[in-house]
Amino acid sequence: MRRGFAAGFAAVLVLGAAACAEARSAADPWAAIRVPVAGGAQSIGSPAAGCIAGAVALPQDGEGYQVLRPQRNRFWAHPRTVAFIQSLGHAAAAQGFGPLLIGDLGQPRGGPMSFGHGSHQNGLDVDIWFRLSGQPLDEEGLARPEPVSMVSGTKVNPATWTDTHLRLLKLAAASPEVDRIFVNPPIKAEACRRAGGDRAWLAKLRPWWGHDEHFHVRLSCTPGDIGCVPQAPVPDGDGCGGELASWNTKPTLLPAEAKDKPNHRNPVLPPACAAILRQPGVVEAGVR
Ligand SMILES: [Zn+2]
Numbered sequence: 453m454r455r456g457f458a459a460g461f462a463a464v465l466v467l468g469a470a471a472c473a474e475a476r477s478a479a480d481p482w483a484a485i486r487v488p489v490a491g492g493a494q495s496i497g498s499p500a501a502g503c504i505a506g507a508v509a510l511p512q513d514g515e516g517y518q519v520l521r522p523q524r525n526r527f528w529a530h531p532r533t534v535a536f537i538q539s540l541g542h543a544a545a546a547q548g549f550g551p552l553l554i555g556d557l558g559q560p561r562g563g564p565m566s567f568g569h570g571s572h573q574n575g576l577d578v579d580i581w582f583r584l585s586g587q588p589l590d591e592e593g594l595a596r597p598e599p600v601s602m603v604s605g606t607k608v609n610p611a612t613w614t615d616t617h618l619r620l621l622k623l624a625a626a627s628p629e630v631d632r633i634f635v636n637p638p639i640k641a642e643a644c645r646r647a648g649g650d651r652a653w654l655a656k657l658r659p660w661w662g663h664d665e666h667f668h669v670r671l672s673c674t675p676g677d678i679g680c681v682p683q684a685p686v687p688d689g690d691g692c693g694g695e696l697a698s699w700n701t702k703p704t705l706l707p708a709e710a711k712d713k714p715n716h717r718n719p720v721l722p723p724a725c726a727a728i729l730r731q732p733g734v735v736e737a738g739v740r
Pocket residue numbers: 569572577578579668
């Protein structure tokens with residue numbers, strides 16, 4: 453009897469521990485998956501609550517770019533996102549920008565991440581660092597890169613921000629598949645000041661917290677991708693007026709401890725994502 457009670461109590465403890473482990477992060481099973489689901493690419497849900505089938509890996513070294521922190525296995529995305537980065541790298545190389553440093557894209561099947569981003573879930577988001585090193589980084593530099601902020605207080609930092617950064621943002625915004633680009637508010641303000649008469653592209657620059665060391669490019673849903681949930685369109689106009697001014701009173705830089713912190717969000721994913729998570733991947737299916 454006593455033994456039975458002890459065994460039962462132990463079982464409750466084990467179950468409790470399992471429940472706790474599950475509660476730690478809904479993202480864990482997504483982060484644990486190493487390979488995508490094969491087949492045609494399909495973004496499902498939104499960047500902040502979604503997943504992707506048929507993701508492809510951004511090649512580690514292409515013309516005009518390098519992939520940062522490959523050990524994170526966050527270099528997967530929709531083929532359009534990969535093509536966009538390759539074409540931006542090509543254009544940057546042609547203009548002499550030096551290799552672009554590509555930060556996180558998404559996990560092999562997208563989904564929530566156990567640390568860092570709340571978005572990057574449906575294969576349409578990519579972070580591109582502002583740091584332009586001029587020379588390719590070596591393996592250690594890529595694995596543990598040092599970010600460089602473009603912002604000091606409420607302005608761009610004249611010691612780090614250059615016209616090349618403005619040209620790079622304009623180049624990225626010029627791609628028709630780019631829906632919006634998140635940047636720190638002083639960066640948007642500087643772009644507004646310096647853009648001159650060509651202002652249509654400024655609408656895509658969206659002021660947001662952080663994003664002083666990198667800009668975050670979000671592609672629009674792929675036409676015909678019916679499960680992809682688009683974001684509300686960017687507002688009309690160049691976005692250089694009242695909305696931007698509303699950021700003047702808020703702190704916009706994230707404290708160091710806020711970066712890459714564990715993610716306790718638990719987004720409700722579309723039901724199709726549960727099936728994506730369960731499917732065998734290219735490699736698993738191949739070794740059967
Ligand atoms: Zn991002």
